[in-house]
Amino acid sequence: MSVIVGRGTWVGRGAAPSHLHASAPCCNMSSEHTLSSDAPCDPSDTANGEDEMVVTPNTVSGKIDYDKLIRDFGSQKISPELIERFERVTGKPAHPWIKRGIFFSHRDLDMILDAFAAKKPMYLYTGRGPSSEALHLGHLVPFMFTKYLQDVFQCPLVVQMTDDEKFLWKDLALDECHRLAFENAKDIIACGFDISRTLIFSDLDYIGHMYPNVVKIQKAVTYNQVKGIFGFDDSVNIGKHAFPAVQAAPSFPNSFPHVFGARVDVPCLIPCAIDQDPYFRMTRDVAPRLGYLKPALIHSKFFPALQGSSGKMSASDENSAIFCTDTPAQIATKVKTHAFSGGRQTVEEHRQMGGDLSTDIPYQWLTFFLFDDERLQAIGEEYSSGRMLSGEIKAELIKVLQPLVKQHQLARSMVTDEIVKTFMTPRRLLLS
Numbered sequence: 347m348s349v350i351v352g353r354g355t356w357v358g359r360g361a362a363p364s365h366l367h368a369s370a371p372c373c374n375m376s377s378e379h380t381l382s383s384d385a386p387c388d389p390s391d392t393a394n395g396e397d398e399m400v401v402t403p404n405t406v407s408g409k410i411d412y413d414k415l416i417r418d419f420g421s422q423k424i425s426p427e428l429i430e431r432f433e434r435v436t437g438k439p440a441h442p443w444i445k446r447g448i449f450f451s452h453r454d455l456d457m458i459l460d461a462f463a464a465k466k467p468m469y470l471y472t473g474r475g476p477s478s479e480a481l482h483l484g485h486l487v488p489f490m491f492t493k494y495l496q497d498v499f500q501c502p503l504v505v506q507m508t509d510d511e512k513f514l515w516k517d518l519a520l521d522e523c524h525r526l527a528f529e530n531a532k533d534i535i536a537c538g539f540d541i542s543r544t545l546i547f548s549d550l551d552y553i554g555h556m557y558p559n560v561v562k563i564q565k566a567v568t569y570n571q572v573k574g575i576f577g578f579d580d581s582v583n584i585g586k587h588a589f590p591a592v593q594a595a596p597s598f599p600n601s602f603p604h605v606f607g608a609r610v611d612v613p614c615l616i617p618c619a620i621d622q623d624p625y626f627r628m629t630r631d632v633a634p635r636l637g638y639l640k641p642a643l644i645h646s647k648f649f650p651a652l653q654g655s656s657g658k659m660s661a662s663d664e665n666s667a668i669f670c671t672d673t674p675a676q677i678a679t680k681v682k683t684h685a686f687s688g689g690r691q692t693v694e695e696h697r698q699m700g701g702d703l704s705t706d707i708p709y710q711w712l713t714f715f716l717f718d719d720e721r722l723q724a725i726g727e728e729y730s731s732g733r734m735l736s737g738e739i740k741a742e743l744i745k746v747l748q749p750l751v752k753q754h755q756l757a758r759s760m761v762t763d764e765i766v767k768t769f770m771t772p773r774r775l776l777l778s
């Protein structure tokens with residue numbers, strides 16, 4: 347199954363460190379995963395056999411065993427107790443993506459809840475590599491979730507647009523990366539972020555403000571460590587080796603002097619897909635040596651591609667994803683003709699055996715975008731028992747996606763260049 351995540355769009359590849367490789371026997375999600383619209387995964391990345399799991403910022407492939415990832419990465423599973431505490435402390439229901447295990451892993455989320463309970467300031471940090479004009483639904487997942495977190499915590503948010511990263515990794519002109527950062531910011535703003543609490547910044551424009559932290563981080567990490575964490579081979583450009591410090595720097599509040607001054611005691615929470623964790627393992631490793639707090643993380647699973655195991659989700663393949671710019675008719679056609687179905691060969695067989703929820707893309711996408719728990723459960727039961735047919739579950743998905751995409755388009759159409767400029771201007775933000 348191809349899988350995309352909202353981020354992690356490197357085309358650079360290298361042998362991933364051996365401790366991140368594992369055979370993963372017990373997961374339904376299978377075979378191929380693509381990091382994002384534009385980094386279709388290369389099956390040859392699975393060096394040691396087809397099903398071997400590889401999860402790095404460069405490559406996501408093989409059968410993904412999320413429990414094993416938690417063990418390998420040393421993060422924590424989000425437990426029912428933590429969800430309960432989240433709801434108690436924030437006074438808000440946990441997002442369906444937390445309850446459904448889509449945001450499934452964390453580091454130090456409990457410490458963020460401590461800070462919030464003590465009415466201490468905190469902030470959110472996430473980002474996007476602007477490498478394509480067209481965002482697809484998978485790209486929106488982390489931003490929709492971050493918007494929810496900002497509503498819950500009423501805190502500042504910084505969004506890093508890594509135009510520098512895309513220039514280093516892809517065959518794109520520097521100006522083009524910079525332009526895409528501005529264009530993609532419109533889609534991000536359309537997710538509903540609070541203009542008085544949100545800074546979106548292009549690395550190319552903003553780097554000077556955080557350069558003191560960038561060099562401190564660079565001095566604290568050796569070449570061997572970067573190679574070990576990211577698996578770069580010796581032929582890659584030196585910009586790639588230096589870049590992890592740029593992605594790490596926004597984890598520290600004094601990278602935003604307009605917002606936090608010289609404070610280093612404001613904890614940071616980073617929502618991201620789990621493939622970005624290597625950056626933040628590195629960040630957490632250096633933080634204490636710089637006298638800084640370790641950033642907390644909340645990790646998501648990968649968003650599956652439309653074609654499941656047979657295809658790749660990629661910005662260059664029109665039919666592999668639903669884009670934020672698709673019309674209702676395009677959405678319907680793509681789901682009907684391209685969504686990988688866990689339905690059976692014949693209606694009789696389907697009625698008898700039921701659909702396979704674990705491979706059915708319409709069902710899996712509904713777990714992302716149908717927020718009504720009861721309805722989702724009913725659909726799951728109907729479909730897996732064979733009472734609901736493949737065409738019918740596709741119709742359910744189409745019914746959910748069309749208004750969602752339409753509403754995004756409407757919101758985006760209202761984002762003027764002026765609004766983008768305001769979001770992208772370093773300035774004071776409300777702290778709570």
Ligand code: TRP
Binds near residue numbers: 352472474508511617
């Ligand atoms: N490297 C990410 C990508 O390619 C972008 C990114 C930068 C990011 N900072 C982040 C993602 C923080 C999540 C959290 O898409």
